[in-house]
Amino acid sequence: MSTNNHVLVEFADTHDGKEAEGLVDYRLEDQVGFLLRRAxxxxxxIFSEHFRDSSVxxxxxxxxxxIRDEGRVSQNQLGRLTHMDPATIMGVIKRLAARDLIRRYPxxxxxxxMxxxxxxxxxxxVEEHVEMGRRVTEDTLAPLDPGERATFLELLAKLT
Structure with a gap:
């Protein structure tokens, strides 16, 4: 028995059965945060694999x-649309502008x-990489059948 399991057993032995049962039944691998992080x-x-030559x-x-979808958009609005915090979106915009992929306009x-x-x-x-973006989704969801994919995406959308 490992040290961690031994400590848990000793702890469980010192508490009533109900509380100890809750500790023993908690599996990290069953927790939503753990599973979402793994996904x-x-x-x-998969994104990195498909986009490795694009430097994006x-x-x-x-x-x-x-930005393509919206035409012109403020930095603040872009952050909201992409669900990025202000510091992240500022860095993204700076890098995209430095590569002449976007421009700032008054x-x-x-x-x-701006x-x-x-x-x-x-x-x-974007036009050259949209199909790769679709393949990233397809490859990510490959273990699921078409019905499961639709359900999974619908349920994920409910969480966001």
Whole structure:
């Protein structure tokens, strides 16, 4: 018996059965956070495999796709659309702008605000990589049958 199991057994022996049973029945491998983290690791690894030659990260690709979808968007709005915190989105925008994949434009309605737009290089990158993005999803969900995939995505959407 390992030291950790021995300590748990000693602890369980010193408490009433109900409390000890709850400790013994807790399996990390059954916990939602653990499983979501493992699924995220799987998806991230598959993304890296498919996008290894593109030099674009998952968050950069998400930002480019959303800017393409929106036309022009403020940094704040882009952060909300991609569910990135302000510090993360600021870094993403800085890197995309440095690669000439996006441009900043003054907002005609509010001179204090800058709008973001995709450049022709950024648009080309998105167009060349959308199919890879679809394959990332397909490969990530490959262990599931089509019905399970639909259910899984529907349930995940409910959690977000």
């Amino acid at each position: 995220h690791q799987r998806a991230s690894g 990260s998952p968050v950069q690709f998400a930002a480019l796709v959303k 907002d005609a309605g509010d001179r204090r605000r 709008m973001l737009g995709i450049t022709s290089s950024g648009l080309k990158l």
